Amino acid sequence: MPASASESTSPPGDGDGNLVLCMVCAAPFQSMQDCLAHELLKHASKPQKQLRQRLNAITKIFNSAQSQSERHELQEALEKSKPGGHLHTVLNFFAIDLEKMKTCFGHVRNCIEKEMKGKVRVFPFGSLVTGLALKESDIDLFLEPNGNQPPLFHKQLYNKTTHFLRRSKCFADVFTIRHASVPIIRCKHQLTGLNIDINMSKPNGTYNSRFVGELMLRNERIRELSMFLKIWAKKLKLISHGGMTSYCLISLIIVNLQVNRIVPSIKQLQSLCPPVILSGVNFAYSLDLTPPITERLTTLDLLKNFFIYYSTVNFDKSLLSPFLGGCVDKETTLGIPGGFPEYDEQQKLVHDATGAPPDAFQLDRAMCVQDPFELNRNVAKSVSISNLFYFRQCLVLAAQACSDQELTSQPEKVYDYLLFGLADKLVADKIVADKRSEKAIPRKQQKMENVDGQPPVVEKTQETKVGEVGVYRAPLLERSHVITPTTNDLKCLRSVVLANKTENGQGIYYYWLVCYVDTIKDVLTQLYALKVELKESEEPKHYKWLISISYDTWTGRTFQRGAGQSFFAHQLQQTIEFTKTRMGNPQYAVNLRGYFSLQASEDYKELRLDVQPLQGDDLGLQRNSPLTRLFKAFKNLLGNY
Incomplete structure (x- = not known):
């Protein structure tokens, strides 16, 4: 089955029914000990060691007299800010005199x-x-x-x-x-x-800068968003040697705005204007198609959207493309011939213009972020694995802070936390993770260097101290998992499905979506024996079901089937056994009720799965809740299908 391109990851833990994910390859394990042993044997210690070194360096920087003095000055300036003027205070504090x-x-x-x-x-x-x-x-x-x-x-x-x-x-x-x-x-x-x-x-930088500059002028909130994120990334040393560049960050901001339909794709922006070709690359654009931003959307809302979106992206499998206007599977887009026709055409034009074959896009990097205009340029090629780990942890903590209503109601404290307090939290989490890994590693392995991958991703329901603000909690409202087709999926469909289903003129991705939706329905109703009630439907792109069950049908499943037995038959056999032994058994009793949704992209190349608790159920997506356990097991089952 297809691998995920994006998902909300939960914190590692040994709690019953909670899988521990490897922080390098996201492989699932039943215990922290198994996960650490896997990391030691499979991935060695270099990325984790580099991450520790990065956090140690961050600690020294933020504990320095210069940094503490700067933080104190900013806090004083924020305290003097007028209502609604705190963000401007931050931007003016760090900005140069233009x-x-x-x-x-x-x-x-x-x-x-x-x-x-x-x-x-x-x-x-x-x-x-x-x-x-x-x-x-x-x-x-x-x-x-x-x-x-x-x-x-x-x-x-x-x-x-x-x-x-x-x-x-x-x-x-x-x-x-x-x-x-x-x-x-x-x-x-x-x-x-x-x-x-x-x-x-x-001269390419002059064209790129002109585009970004005009985009910033379209709306003051876009400029404020970009300016604050640049300050945030600089303060946390995300923009650094071995990290991302400022231009990479701006490209990520553009993609996030495109995903939220605030800015059209570069492909759309080029559709209504004559080309401006330089060495085979079209630098033309027209921002006339850019829609106005609704007045109720604040800059803080845009920041929250950025942090939440990128904390769920699986960078290992994804291409962030401003030209296409979103996040796509990098293998099916650039890894196979014909997956990205505009890229192929530009490569040919560059070859003709320069007389030399251009370099291909570097897919083998930790992050793949495409230049808005030069489609063979990975503007994130300098980002190392350890710096990507660090980036993800910063995103998760920032998303939590921006999602907490109590904290965001005090803007002087939320901005201080994002720029200074977040680093304190990262270091504190790392210390806890190191102590935990020492307990989890067997004595024989403790002679080796302790490895824990990266600081644990903290749930939004977990207590988090923010500077001197105190403790805040934010109930998790939704868990998501995004699926894109693999190369094998597409090959199978081309040989089996398209030969029989071409009468309606639909493409390969349409049939991939239809097959996947049918599979998900079968898993929910037959393998997990859930009671499923359809609430919303817009076939084949959108479904929303109310799901419920009174006993656990998902934990304890095995995926090793006998010879000649299909995966589905093996799982169905276990469902029948669970129904006999678990229904009415208090040990397996649960009260699971919630919403399960499917939403496909317009081009059928992406399928987003969401689970939500019922309205008013603030504990519905806690770490050990039945709905959370079901969703984790469901993703694991799809990965083994």
Whole structure:
């Protein structure tokens, strides 16, 4: 059966009926001891060790006098904020004076263009153009030759610019990075103290920055969202060497806005305007299709959506694509020929324009985030496995904080927690996890390095201390699991189904969805023997059922079947046995009632499963509740189908 592209993961635990998930490959285990042994043997200790090193470094940074002083200054500024002005206080506290940056750019541009006697033009890109500049931001410049210049001119331009900067009294600390994929010159502007990066070989950044800058101007809430997330990622060192870049973060923000139908896909934005081709890549767009954002949606709502969405994405299997406008399975999209026609076409155009075959998209990275325009560029290629672990934990804790009504009613405290208190929580969780792993590992294995994967993901119902705010609780309202077709699914359907079901003109993904929905119905009604009452239906894309049962039919199942026996027959045999032995047995009595929903994407390439408790049942999705256990067992069964 298809593997998940996204799911809400629960915290590791040895509680009855709760599987412990490997933090590297998400393999399920019945106990923490089995999981730790698996991690030691299968994955070694490098990612976990790097994660511990990262948390140790974060602890030192946040405990430093400079960080504590900065936090105190921000807290004082937040206390003085007027109602509704706390976010602006945070943004103004960390933002640079854009006018200062523009003045610096104007001076540098005039110096270079005058020195080069009109042979080049200087264009800004990066945070100066996007309007998302922080106090530590650099100024990024692109030098474009005027007119058609021979290839040798670029090397001469690089050398001449370097020589000019070194002899000028306006610049200091000039050094060159010649052998990077995009050679740059780095220097400091003496008058303002701002750092400058100069590139003269690749203008793509000017087009990307222009798009992001115009998008920020469409609505102030989009700019506030992006600015705060950049501050958040910088403070937690998510944007760092081995981590993500600012541009990667912006790409993630764009995808999240697209998923929430706030921004159309780049494919849609290019549909109503003539192409702007540069070396085979179309950088055209028109934001005229961008819908207005409803007034009731606040910037804090957008932040919450971002944190919750990415805390459920399975990055190992997913491609985040601003061009397509969402999260797709990377193997079925880029891993098989014809899965992404626009990508194939662009590769051909780039080859024709440059005379050399372009590099393929790097699918073998911890994260796959596609550039909005350059479809073969993975802007998350620098993210290591340990940094992805760390990113996920930050997302989970941030999602919890933004989901708590008591905390969000005190904006000065929620912003302080997200920027400073969250790191304290991560370190505290890590200490607890380390102690737990020491108890779980057998004595013989304790001589080896203790490994626990990553800090445990904390349930929204678990108590979480936020700085000095106290304790807050947030009931979990929904659990989700997103499924996408595997390559084997599609191969099977092409050979078996399409040969007999082509009369209505539907594609392969339609039949994948129909087959999967039928399978889910059979599992719920026949294998789990649930009472199922249809509440909503929009075939084949949407179903919502009220489910109920009075005894446990999901725990204790085995997946090793006899020779010649189908998986379904083996499971059905166990259901019959459970009905005989568990119905009326107090040991297996449960009171399970809730909603089970299916929602397919418009293109049938994704199926989202949701479980929700009944209205007013705040404990319905607690860690050991029957509904939670059923959903975990259900996902595990689908994975073994």
